[in-house]
Amino acid sequence: MPADFPISKLLRWFRHHQRPMPWRPTASRPANPYHVLVSEAMLQQTQVATVIPYFERFIKSFPTVDALANADEQAVLTRWQGLGYYRRARHLHAAAKAVVKEHHGQVPDRAKTLLALPGVGPYTAGAVASVAYDTPEPIVDGNVARVYARFYGLHDAVDRPDTLKTLWSLAQTNVTASKSPRDFNQSVMELGALVCTPKKTTCTACPLKQACKALAEGTVDRLPVKTPKKKPTAVTHRVLAIYRQTQRGRRYLFVQRPAQGLWSRMWQFPTDETANADLAGDLGLKIAPPNPVSSFTHLTTHRTVRFNVEQARVLSGRLLPQAGVWRPLNRLVDLPLAKPQQQAAAQVAATHYCA
Ligand code: SF4
Incomplete structure (x- = not known):
């Protein structure tokens, strides 16, 4: 039976330590599902600090999902220039067209519907549904996988299908138990980005430290385990x-x-x-x-x-x-x-x- 995840402690930590991000909903800025969709496309393989200026420039050029759907592909690629992985820009452009054509310009609020959009996988679908609409959809990305692998002491490679299944199931259990799916999902990702980092992990500042298995057994530096990559x-x-x-x-x-x-x-x-x-x-x-x-x-x-x-x-x-x-x-x-x-x-x- 896995340890209970300290949801309230984590949410308290998040309230004090979250970084401001132009797409992140706040008390004075309601969630904008289009902004969340754009940010999630940009954040794939790219750090938050790098994404912020690109996001602001992109939203200035394409302020609404309609504006993006109607834009010329070369203009979209030009605005994406420098972020790399240009397939993400093409997918985002195609997703905006699908939102306008099939969803009356409204970014869907359910992960299942979001999954049908071009370039949207389970992680992005869960992130958009939870961050934009506060629905209890799970997310698992590199940061979340690292936090869970360490907290629960998972020693199998996190990219193995059965381990992934376990991670998604833990993420579902935890987000369902939380009172705020939006803040909960963001807080696990933020903890992975700021505290439970791949190197120089700062366990002393972690709100999960009292129940963390990797910290108790001394395996923080060894987790998560990953299947070795092929040489390029x-x-x-x-x-x-x-x-x-x-x-x-x-x-x-x-x-x-x-x-x-x-x-x-x-x-x-x-x-x-x-x-x-x-x-x-x-x-x-x-x-x-x-x-x-x-x-x-x-x-x-x-x-x-x-x-x-x-x-x-x-x-x-x-x-x-x-x-x-x-x-x-x-x-x-x-x-x-x-x-x-x-x-x-x-x-x-x-x-x-x-x-
Ligand atoms: S105690 Fe350390 S290893 Fe455990 S979740 Fe927190 S930062 Fe990660």
Whole structure:
């Protein structure tokens, strides 16, 4: 029989220690379900402090679910630029369209209905239903799993299906027993983010310390157990910044990525991911021998990508129709670029302006 979870103590702690967040309901600011939905999309794989300025900028551009549903995809991606994991932005855009089309512009209040929206999994559905509508829906994310694995002393890997089932069941029991599902769910996540952290855990400040199994048995540093991840594959991409010299300065060529796959429909310098493409020739251009600019590494979920950046001037030829756009490097605000391409553009600009 698992120990009783000290719900009241945790809620008391939350009232004093919660961080202000622009989407978080307060006594003077009622819950806005659209804001909660946007924040949850942004918070996947990203820390609160990083998300706040992006959230504020995004809400300024798309203040309502209707505004987002009616927006152009490129505008949505541009506003998301820098947050990474762009599939989340596309899913959020599609979810807003579904809310307008199928739910009269009202974000659903039940996890089961929310689950049918694009990109909404069990965690997001539970978070939106509980935080926006105060309904007793459970949530389990990395923070919650860590708190429960330690508090209840769960020694099986938290990503195993049977352990996940246990975690969801504990989360359901606790949120149902709490008087405020909204505050309860937020308080477990906040404890995981501020006190029951992966490293440098501050158990002395924890409201759960008197009943915590991991603290009693001395296993805080060993929990939660996770299945070891596969090593990411190492690949190399060649980025070629091709430019035309015009009377008003250099114009660089940007091409759009395909509709499928990583960074789909975002823009970039012509980039070779296969190590045998004729980047300029395939676009109808003849270029001078490229000069190296920089090299850097970017991590994606499953890969370590080495980007080797070069630049080269166009000597002759004509860009194939619809193949790309020419832009000065200081006018890219309406072209959504993935983070490594932004980095490449900044490095090309630095060499150009230093030259
Ligand atoms: S006592 Fe320590 S390990 Fe236990 S829940 Fe609190 S912070 Fe986590």
